[in-house]
Amino acid sequence: MLLSERIGPIESASSAPLYLQLQKALREAIQHKVLTPEDALPPERDMAEDFNVSRITVRKALEGLVHEGLLTRRQGAGTFVAARVEKNFSKLTCFTEDMISRGRSPHSEWLARMEGAVTPEESLTLGLSPSTPVYRFHRIRYADGAPMAVEYSTIAAFALPSLDVVDHSLYEAMASAGYKPVRALQRLRAVLITPQHAGLLGVKAKDAGLLVERRGFLKDGRAVEVTQSYYRGDTYDFVAELNDPA
Structure with missing residues (x-):
């Protein structure tokens, strides 16, 4: 045909x-x-x-x-x-947007959703005062039914009206509230999958993995998001377009 x-x-x-x-x-x-x-x-x-x-x-x-x-x-x-998922580092998109654009069916399994006070480390990363409220979202991210990543997100509480407004897309909920990040700093490094994450991702402990740490910023420069995502190394590639400034 x-x-x-x-x-x-x-x-x-x-x-x-x-x-x-x-x-x-x-x-x-x-x-x-x-x-x-x-x-x-x-x-x-x-x-x-x-x-x-x-x-x-x-x-x-x-x-x-x-x-x-x-x-x-x-x-x-x-x-x-493409069988493997390629994530373009030059575009600020969330997991749901990435999967839909590639013809995959994304969904999440919640591990925890909670409200609390910013930790000392988060306070420095987000530029928030001690005891400032934040929301935390822990979940497994799936594409076409296969686990792809374990994600831990901390969001400044002013960026969301409540925990319950986040369903399949965190960025969609933040956009609805008027606080979607427009810029992010991301750091990628190779890791070995821990026994805890291996069970969640359906791989073996000490298999190759990728840790992506993201800090998202609003248009006014305020940091609003800190996310750590542990990806299976056998299903995800990260690409970046480089240009000669000359």
Whole structure:
């Protein structure tokens, strides 16, 4: 079956550039699971003939999806729908947004939701006075039913009306309250999965893992979020785009 028969043809009446139309069709096919992880795409020449566009158009469309982490290129093998999740460090998005954009179905399992006073360490990190109230959210993050990360978030209490407003997306709840971070500092380091986290993530103790520490800031410069996320090392990749300032 031709790829155009699986995902649908490019809309001839659309005024959008052809590469964006093809990119949109492929992205929606991945999101709707018409194309699934590890599916191989046809060679660029075949796709160009199939969709009646130039190879340059096909290449540009695919490059955009590779940059988004939806596709991966393998030397000598071709282009495939990504099986591992790629998190772009240059974009401030939450886990839920990342998974939905990649055609995955996210959900969370709550370990704890609690209100308390800021700890001395949190006080320094968030710039809050001692005894300032904060909310803490501990949960396992899943994609398509598979555990991906254990996440521990501390949020300044002024940024949320209550604990209960947080459902599937912390950032969505913060945005509704008018306090979604617009900037973040993130630190990534390799760790060994602890026995406690191994049981939650379905891996072995001392397996490779990734710890991402994030501090989120509001537009006025105030720190509002501190999150530590422990990711399985076998399912998650972090990428960053680098540019020459010259």
